[in-house]
Ligand SMILES: [Fe+2]
């Protein structure tokens with residue numbers, strides 16, 4: 001049996017960094033910035049440390065790091081993340097293998113950044129990288145050089161290492177021409193993908209799915225504006241602009257099978273829909289929201305499944321999910337791994353044993369030092385002193401953060417005004433009346449409470465059960481079973497679609513603790 005740990009999106013931000021010339025004693029990101037983001041910043045190093053501690057406590061010697069190691073690819077944050085990983089390597093013999101995420105670097109030469117930090121008295125101070133160059137996001141070469149020991153180059157003792165270009169680990173030997181969308185402009189870039197056999201019998205395939213595509217007619221590649229942002233590109237962009245990866249993956253899968261190796265692939269972006277097939281319903285009521293527009297289309301599922309790679313771990317969306325795509329008598333599993341700095345904080349422990357893959361989700365709700373920035377938040381001028389700043393643990397902090405996002409961002413910005421107004425003024429009883437669904441023993445809930453739970457279940461799958469009372473969960477199951485088919489564009493019709501999406505979330509494949517049987521492609525567990 002081989003045990004590995006999988007951690008996604010730690011988004012390391014080093015609060016101990018002193019931005020040069022900025023007059024700051026520390027780099028505490030403001031709570032205002034935190035509320036504008038789907039992740040938290042100042043808690044990232046304690047949370048990443050807690051995840052690495054879990055890996056050690058579980059006896060894993062290998063960690064797959066599914067991208068977005070740092071926030072956002074600045075030299076000081078990369079240095080802090082790499083130093084932390086080196087500490088665990090030296091103290092515990094832990095090996096970390098990474099894949100690039102969209103926050104780890106930008107295109108060839110990086111891009112400027114502007115972040116708000118807190119001074120000692122809680123005054124928000126905006127810092128621009130034009131005044132402090134080390135606050136800028138690095139470009140690909142500079143960032144990869146700093147992270148090269150995270151699998152991007154072979155290490156002594158590796159049984160095998162290769163890239164799509166051969167066995168030369170020099171980044172200069174791993175480049176190709178990336179065309180712009182119209183094919184008229186191209187730019188030479190590194191593809192940092194690699195295959196490594198770190199322990200006998202295990203092939204780890206790190207796929208660099210973070211593709212910076214030059215804009216049509218771009219000329220100055222030192223200018224960040226010459227590139228499309230990779231954030232929303234994901235695997236569709238890989239198919240179009242890094243197509244050489246597919247035959248390499250097919251060849252790797254065939255060789256792994258012939259050689260009797262366990263093959264575990266990972267890349268930053270999902271290859272399957274991690275929102276339980278609810279994307280089209282979501283587009284219908286909300287339009288192209290943050291997550292729905294990042295759902296990979298079925299052409300990606302078909303292309304990746306056709307390579308014969310059976311198991312893929314993804315990050316980026318900070319969602320806990322298991323998805324399966326059948327293909328020609330075989331199939332492809334995508335395990336979406338949540339982030340330690342977004343609700344619900346967790347990581348995965350994976351046991352490979354013959355044809356069985358047992359996966360456990362370890363919550364990272366207990367994080368020593370989770371409150372290190374709370375005093376600064378409370379002192380922050382203009383920040384609302386809400387319950388987040390008194391949260392008893394990291395899980396509760398991120399749950400409050402999610403609630404703040406639901407109330408301050410998702411509903412007001414993404415929901416149709418008529419639905420948002422109903423949520424603001426009505427109770428669940430009113431919803432039942434609107435839908436004509438009489439349900440006995442409905443709990444007395446506001447619509448806000450229902451909507452907050454909707455987002456908890458969307459993001460965390462089974463892991464949300466630690467945050468949603470059992471009677472509410474039972475009610476949502478009964479409600480989703482009772483909704484009539486069909487819907488229209490009326491207010492009631494739109495809420496029916498919302499509940500149909502909730503039914504999808506509640507009916508996901510097991511995504512807490514479960515076992516995949518690669519012979520009969522079954523998934524058993526919770
Ligand atoms: Fe991320």
Ligand SMILES: [Fe+2]
Nearest residue numbers: 068101102316
């Ligand atoms: Fe990401």
